[in-house]
Amino acid sequence: xxxxxxxxxxxxxxxxxxxxxxxxxxxxxxxxxxxxxxxxxxxxxxxxxxxxxxxxxxxxxxxxxxxxxxxxxxxxxxxxxxxxxxxxxxxxxxxx
Amino acid sequence: xxxxxxxxxxxxxxxxxxxxxxxxxxxxxxxxxxxxxxxxxxxxxxxxxxxxxxxxxxxxxxxxxxxxxxxxxxxxxxxxxxxxxxxxxxxxxxxxxxxxxxxxxxxxxxxxxxxxxxxxxxxxxxxxxxxxxxxxxxxxxxxxxxxxxxxxxxxxxxxxxxxxxxxxxxxxxxxxxxxxxxxxxxxxxxxxxxxxxxxxxxxxxxxxxxxxxxxxxxxxxxxxxxxxxxxxxxxxxxxxxxxxxxxxxxxxxxxxxxxxxxxxxxxxxxxxxxxxxxxxxxxxxxxxxxxxxxxxxxxxxxxxxxxxxxxxxxxxxxxxxxxxxxxxxxxxxxxxxxxxxxxxxxxxxxxxxxxxxxxxxxxxxxxxxxxxxxxxxxxxxxxxxxxxxxxxxxxxxxxxxxxxxxxxxxxxxx
Numbered sequence: 477x478x479x480x481x482x483x484x485x486x487x488x489x490x491x492x493x494x495x496x497x498x499x500x501x502x503x504x505x506x507x508x509x510x511x512x513x514x515x516x517x518x519x520x521x522x523x524x525x526x527x528x529x530x531x532x533x534x535x536x537x538x539x540x541x542x543x544x545x546x547x548x549x550x551x552x553x554x555x556x557x558x559x560x561x562x563x564x565x566x567x568x569x570x571x572x
Numbered sequence: 573x574x575x576x577x578x579x580x581x582x583x584x585x586x587x588x589x590x591x592x593x594x595x596x597x598x599x600x601x602x603x604x605x606x607x608x609x610x611x612x613x614x615x616x617x618x619x620x621x622x623x624x625x626x627x628x629x630x631x632x633x634x635x636x637x638x639x640x641x642x643x644x645x646x647x648x649x650x651x652x653x654x655x656x657x658x659x660x661x662x663x664x665x666x667x668x669x670x671x672x673x674x675x676x677x678x679x680x681x682x683x684x685x686x687x688x689x690x691x692x693x694x695x696x697x698x699x700x701x702x703x704x705x706x707x708x709x710x711x712x713x714x715x716x717x718x719x720x721x722x723x724x725x726x727x728x729x730x731x732x733x734x735x736x737x738x739x740x741x742x743x744x745x746x747x748x749x750x751x752x753x754x755x756x757x758x759x760x761x762x763x764x765x766x767x768x769x770x771x772x773x774x775x776x777x778x779x780x781x782x783x784x785x786x787x788x789x790x791x792x793x794x795x796x797x798x799x800x801x802x803x804x805x806x807x808x809x810x811x812x813x814x815x816x817x818x819x820x821x822x823x824x825x826x827x828x829x830x831x832x833x834x835x836x837x838x839x840x841x842x843x844x845x846x847x848x849x850x851x852x853x854x855x856x857x858x859x860x861x862x863x864x865x866x867x868x869x870x871x872x873x874x875x876x877x878x879x880x881x882x883x884x885x886x887x888x889x890x891x892x893x894x895x896x897x898x899x900x901x902x903x904x905x906x907x908x909x910x911x912x913x914x915x916x917x918x919x920x921x922x923x924x925x926x927x928x929x930x931x932x933x934x935x936x937x938x939x940x941x942x943x944x945x946x947x948x949x950x951x952x953x954x955x956x957x958x959x960x961x962x963x964x965x966x967x968x969x970x971x972x973x974x975x976x977x978x979x980x981x982x983x984x985x986x
Contacts, residue, residue: 491814492744493773528772538766539773541812543825566814566825568764569743571776572630572718572786 483507484559486514493567497524511542512553514563529565539568575608576803579736579754580620580711583801587612587619596688600642613802614642618688620801623647623710625698625726627678629776629786630716630740630793632664637794638714639682639689643801646682647710649694650674657986661783698722700845703729712797714738716790718776720767721848727752727760728845731835736809738796740789743773745782747789747815750808750827751796753836757809762830762837767852771951777973778948785817881954883941883966885975892917898939898966903927903953908945912972912984924949927956936961943968943975945986 488504495501499522508514515536519526531537542549543564549555557563578584592600592614603609603617620643624631627650639646652674654665662674669677675693682691694706698717707713707729715726715737723741730737730753737752739760752759792813799805811824834841883891891898900919902909909921922930924944934940940962944950950967957965968975976983 492746493779537768539764539768541763541825541827546823546825548825548827564825566748566812567773568720568768569741569746569748569773570718570720570723571742571779571781572626572628572716572740 483509483513484557484561486557486559486561486563488514488518489562489564491565491567493569494525494528494565497528498522508557510553510557511544511549511555511563514557515542515552528567541566576613578803579800579807580803583616583619583711584803587615590615590618592618596642599686599688603641608804609802613804616801616803617642617798618644620712621645621647621710622712622714622797622801623649623707624714624716625649625722626716626718627662627664627674628652628658628716628718629661629742629781629783630790631678631714632662633787633790634714634716634740634794634797635664635678635682636685637791638797639686641794641798642686642688643797644688645690645692647692647694647706648675648678649696649698649706650678651695651697655985657777661781661786663787698725700725700847703845704733707735708733710735712736712738712800714740714793714797716740716786716793720773720852721854723760724767724851725845725848728835728842731759732844736800738793738800740786740793742776742781742785742789744779745785745816745818747785747817749789749792749796749813749815750811751800752809754800754807754809756829758827758829759833759836761835762833763812763827765830770853771948774948775946777946778944782817785815788815788817881958881966882969884969885978888941888968888975889979896939898941899934901934901940901942901953902944902972903942903949904944904972908986911986912976914943914972914975919943924953927953931957931960931962934962936963938964940965941968942966944971946971946973 485507490498490501490503504518506514506517508517515529519529529536529540536552542552544561600614604611604614622638622643624635627648635646654669654672654674654677656670658665664681665677675695679691682689703725713730713735717723727737736754739752740749796807799807810827812827813824815822831838897918900914900917902913902919902921903924905923913919942950942953942965947970954965954967976985
């Protein structure tokens with residue numbers, strides 16, 4: 477933990493469809509400077525979640541949206557995070 | 573009605589030509605007494621034509637509230653029959669309706685709520701071939717469908733036709749709602765650029781859903797449809813509403829039109845309806861029936877050969893009849909096994925979550941056919957089994973639901 481103390485502490489909110497791939501967690505705390513880094517750290521902890529978040533080319537999948545503070549993130553890699561930010565993942569669902 | 577702004581071109585003018593009778597004035601009195609609605613607004617509702625795709629969980633509350641509100645013409649698209657497993661959330665249908673076409677029970681219920689409403693029923697599966705014909709001429713579409721291909725189909729058809737798409741979707745305890753395809757707001761594809769890989773997001777049939785949740789989300793869709801018709805308020809266009817019934821938490825996130833959207837962007841590449849089953853990585857209807865894989869994405873096997881990772885219910889029946897019985901593994905939950913199972917054919921229950929710890933019960937050299945309710949969980953199981961060296965593992969396409977439909981009509985369904 478100490479060696480990355482400079483990175484902001486953020487919370488990633490996981491919706492129901494993704495929870496089974498993250499040990500059932502509703503949220504996870506990570507230290508990360510960008511949205512992309514936060515998602516990579518999460519994927520590092522939960523490989524199955526990584527497969528659901530990223531395609532083979534390493535891009536966030538087209539059915540998963542990422543929001544920070546209610547605003548949609550277009551480019552996770554360049555989206556800087558601040559201390560206490562909340563990253564919300566919103567995958568598409570189709571039930572009716 | 574000073575604040576109303578017409579959102580459906582021509583609707584206000586159509587409404588002016590209508591009159592409200594005494595019974596309608598009495599029925600809609602609590603609407604009309606609000607200055608925001610008034611008699612003019614109620615006439616706009618009467619003039620409106622709203623089409624609901626799906627008469628299920630979302631379509632039930634949406635249709636009932638829209639009928640009660642006095643929307644003049646309601647369209648319903650559904651090809652299903654009422655099943656016992658619908659009744660915990662689909663309030664258009666009652667216990668006595670089990671086995672009836674949903675459109676029949678929906679019509680009865682809606683006309684009982686409001687005989688002033690005209691119902692147009694489309695008892696068909698919405699396809700790329702018929703969607704523009706079915707959706708054309710409606711003022712508002714309410715998407716309450718239950719699968720990704722239909723959602724992309726409805727979106728694209730609405731964009732091509734210029735019809736607002738009041739969209740809602742549910743999963744377990746969570747829901748989403750928005751209004752797509754109006755003014756400069758986004759369409760569904762702007763937000764959900766691609767469908768999830770097949771099987772990545774289970775359906776409600778697989779994952780379950782809180783029966784009350786479509787009541788919340790479908791009612792929100794009805795409210796948005798009424799606002800579009802009346803030209804009142806601020807719709808969900810440009811916002812995605814996220815509903816969490818467990819936390820009873822409603823929040824919204826901003827969404828915007830994508831200039832590069834293939835359907836509604838500045839240089840659209842999708843200018844007609846496409847093959848949405850293929851777009852969603854699913855085998856087409858014919859492939860699902862094992863007839864041929866043509867028209868699907870080509871990468872998917874059609875279950876024809878013994879090396880395929882899929883098998884149809886008819887192929888399984890044939891193998892059983894020929895005495896070539898594979899190891900049959902049911903990866904559903906115990907309660908589902910209690911409703912129906914293939915125990916007589918030699919099936920054993922190994923719930924998906926227990927599979928990794930029970931591999932020693934399976935023989936790597938034998939053919940293994942895995943089934944679940946509709947084929948999603950078993951697809952995951954087969955992928956896992958093949959990774960673990962069970963190279964003859966195959967997924968029963970369509971699951972036990974397909975078995976009940978094609979092979980054993982007496983089997984209880986859910």
